[in-house]
Amino acid sequence: MYVAVKGGERAIQNAHAWLAEERRGDTAVAELSIAQIREQLALAVNRVMAEGSLYDPDLAALAIKQARGDLIEAIFLIRAYRTTLPRFGASDPVDTGDMACDRRISATFKDLPGGQVLGPTFDYTHRLLDFKLAADGEVPQAPMREADLAPVPHVTGFLNREGLIEEAQPDDTPPPDLTREPLEMPADRALRLQALTRADEGFTLSMAYSTQRGYGRNHAFVGELRIGTVPVEMEIPELGFAIEIGEITLTECETVNQFKGSKTEPPQFTRGYGLVFGQTERKAISMALVDRALRWEELGEDNVGAPAQDAEFVLYHADNIQATGFLEHIKLPHYVDFQSELELVRKLRRDVEASQGQHQEAAE
Amino acid sequence: MKDTTDQTPDRKAWMSLMAKAPEGRIATLLDAALTRPDFTWLRAPEIGSVMVRGRAGCTGAPFNLGEMTVTRCALTLTNGEVGHAYIQGRSKPDAEAAALVDALMFTDAAATLRTKVLEPLEQEQTARRTTRAQKAAATKVDFFTMVRGED
Structure with missing residues (x-):
């Protein structure tokens, strides 16, 4: 027989008190500041901003500290905070062509205007542990070279001139917003891109990897990958004109994919698109591959039954907060x-x- | 409450500049330039979010990328000039300072503020951007052709 009970309040309080103590760790070791996390664990901060879907490095750093470095828990904290904010409006779409690039590379063209700029990358490192970092090291100084501050053109623009790549047609349809309306199928590309940019990095990476291994293969090249800052502009109703309301770091990946052509389109390259908050390169490339795989229907391709082609499967399982909420509730x-x-x-x-x-x- | 005294392009430039200033910087520069005048709030500082949009393939249809934190406020000086601020982040004191500068740019203090607040902010921003661009430029690949090995 089942008897209703209540209790556990003291146990819960004590558990949380112990959590706070464990979070702090050994008090003989200096406490981490929010600024230290923001500056020195910047890529973790970027991931929390991207998947928390709120650009605010200090808040993301605080969330990481509170979550003891559990990034999904930190993302959960950011998502919860986000819901408490009144929304002032939506920005004009950011112009990534105007990006002040820290990094900009193309895997398809060696010599391109603006050049191959590597930026602060892990690529070409030997992945050997650097024991110098374990000691109090000197502050390294990056070399500098004379720079041109002019914006660098997008690589897809060159292919566009020959008509060899599908054009991203200008369109000003107001996009759907899954933070206001529940995600429903069929999802148009704007909705898919919103879901993907805040999707779990690991899930998105695995889905993208599955397309490379043959599950819905579409042979992607990284046409361009750029990381840098763009201004965010918004119309201010009480002023009657638009102003910049800030500046954010973004990672953008454009893939160039093989396409045999269809009844309506000549053989040409097609595109996948990834755009993510912060320096989040793995995620942006993954997003572009998954975006391209999900476009099979509009491009008139065959559905080969690959998981990455199944919008319902991808989009309903990509959100780590939904996933962890449902998964972890079974322990209660x-x-x-x-x-x-x-x-x-x-x-x-x-x-x-x-x-x-x-x-x-x-x-x- | 649409303003009639817009010097639109100029005003757009200074408001945009202040929106991106590092935390605490506008207040420091403002207080070094002059004594703050009295004002009344039209809209007390308020922290909120703005949904940032991108475009598919950077030129196609817009989509929602995610939100960013923004603080806004509006105030009136005793002479009736109105100042607005929309700045990145969650600093209410910075929003207040930015709205004061915005309002004061329509008064006799404009020239002082231009040289003591706006110009330093702009120089600092340009310096930050140039430094990053120069570090990026140093990582630009210089390709050279290897000697072909067949003869």
């Missing part, structure tokens, strides 16, 4: 549910035992 008390299951299994066993008893009697 399910005493009543379980009690009924227990009753059921006992009854089934009684029935089986009774019928076995009858069989035995019949056999004898």
